Amino acid sequence: MSEQLRDRGRELAAALAADGVVGLTIAWADNNGIPRSRTVPVSALPQVAVAGVGVTHLFAVFDTNDAIAYGSPGMQNASGDVRLVPQLDRITRLAGQPALAWAPGKQVTADGGPWAFDQRSVLERVVEALAADGTTALVGYEMEFGVFEQATDPEDTELLAAHSGPAYSPHALLPIDGFIASVMRDAEANGLRLGQVHAEYGPAQVELSLAATDPLTAADQQLLARQTILAAAEAHGLRVSFAPLPTLNGAGNGWHVHTSLWRGGENLLAGGPEGPRGTAGAGYVAGLLRDLPALAALTAPSLGSLARQRPGFFAGAFSGFWGVENREAPLRYVPGSALLGEDHANVELKVSDASANPYLALAALLTAGAAGIEENLVPPAPTAEDPGTWKKKQRAAAGVERLPGTQAEQEEALVGNPRIAGVLGDDLLAAFLAVRRADAAWAAEKDTEEVLAAWRWRY
Numbered sequence: 001m002s003e004q005l006r007d008r009g010r011e012l013a014a015a016l017a018a019d020g021v022v023g024l025t026i027a028w029a030d031n032n033g034i035p036r037s038r039t040v041p042v043s044a045l046p047q048v049a050v051a052g053v054g055v056t057h058l059f060a061v062f063d064t065n066d067a068i069a070y071g072s073p074g075m076q077n078a079s080g081d082v083r084l085v086p087q088l089d090r091i092t093r094l095a096g097q098p099a100l101a102w103a104p105g106k107q108v109t110a111d112g113g114p115w116a117f118d119q120r121s122v123l124e125r126v127v128e129a130l131a132a133d134g135t136t137a138l139v140g141y142e143m144e145f146g147v148f149e150q151a152t153d154p155e156d157t158e159l160l161a162a163h164s165g166p167a168y169s170p171h172a173l174l175p176i177d178g179f180i181a182s183v184m185r186d187a188e189a190n191g192l193r194l195g196q197v198h199a200e201y202g203p204a205q206v207e208l209s210l211a212a213t214d215p216l217t218a219a220d221q222q223l224l225a226r227q228t229i230l231a232a233a234e235a236h237g238l239r240v241s242f243a244p245l246p247t248l249n250g251a252g253n254g255w256h257v258h259t260s261l262w263r264g265g266e267n268l269l270a271g272g273p274e275g276p277r278g279t280a281g282a283g284y285v286a287g288l289l290r291d292l293p294a295l296a297a298l299t300a301p302s303l304g305s306l307a308r309q310r311p312g313f314f315a316g317a318f319s320g321f322w323g324v325e326n327r328e329a330p331l332r333y334v335p336g337s338a339l340l341g342e343d344h345a346n347v348e349l350k351v352s353d354a355s356a357n358p359y360l361a362l363a364a365l366l367t368a369g370a371a372g373i374e375e376n377l378v379p380p381a382p383t384a385e386d387p388g389t390w391k392k393k394q395r396a397a398a399g400v401e402r403l404p405g406t407q408a409e410q411e412e413a414l415v416g417n418p419r420i421a422g423v424l425g426d427d428l429l430a431a432f433l434a435v436r437r438a439d440a441a442w443a444a445e446k447d448t449e450e451v452l453a454a455w456r457w458r459y
């Protein structure tokens, strides 16, 4: 096995070198959704293909500020090492950084065994369990981000939006035309299939959507897309913020995630304006709804996420309801249609952003939905309205509540839900929570704007 891998590494090294590529960036996402990486010379690939590259185990407890939250099991001290192994079948030459190739990495123990803290393995396990049941999933991300001018004076902290609207207007994108063209060209060259790109609601905001694909590819591509967009921004003298809320008065960046489940070539979510037609599709929606507060602790887990979850912003601020094409619902059912075909049907989770680890978020989401199918859950009737406009009493009667609004409430929701907490396993869960607590302790004396500013460029 390792001889075969070494040979494969040799072949890849030769092919990359012939194309003028000098380094391979091996990337993963930490528990804050922050991409981390090691870049190795392509000449090292025969060795790295087999044994990976050494990284500290403590990345599992890096907080959003890069401080280390010591203390949880396996994370007591600085002694330890894991191997970061590139996924060779996913090596991509980076169009915007021609000297580099990119691959997602997996962390394994020093002897190559599974490492409890590796987030990609968590999603692999969930995907395998679904496959054993004859089920596959399709996942498509919408990525919103802010595009800003680079400050000429490093002391200048004022944000200068690179476009000023109007929302959804082609005119808005004119000042960043070259950047948008580079993003589209490089994304396609990097193997990302784009749905669409447009000027979003607020000044500076752009949305790019990725075509639906299998869950592991979707999570990998979410990281690759960031690398692609940031490289294009750099080349055009711009700055991009993927943060859930770059600034208190600005637009929130949702990374809405569309999912559908398939069996025997059939989309279980298929349905029309009433919602999913079959019991499995209904069970999927009901499963997501049941676990939403715990799910949100993984899909929108940061202080920035909590600041973004405001009613009236299409960000899914409430739990306890869903809707068909209802943009205020945390779960928006998107039906198939004559025009798009039945297979287009999916469910969009709006409570999702770049501070989520995409592997953990998708693992939890698919687990919640699959449990709903398994248990034949039945969702309540869909809501077309925005409960944010209702009286408190009306919300209470309908079982609609604000989603957990603090890190402590999120932790309570997650720990109180063994189905979702169990997806991570005890050790990874403890590390994940240690990071959330470290963030909260750091932010305790700060106002929200200060926290948002500190994390604006970190994702």
Ligand SMILES: NC(=O)CC[C@H](N)C(=O)O
Residues within 6 Å of the ligand: 144, 201, 251, 252, 253, 254, 255, 308, 313, 314, 315, 316, 327, 350
């Ligand atoms: N058009 C939209 O869907 C806006 C979404 C919103 N920006 C969010 O934070 O999720």
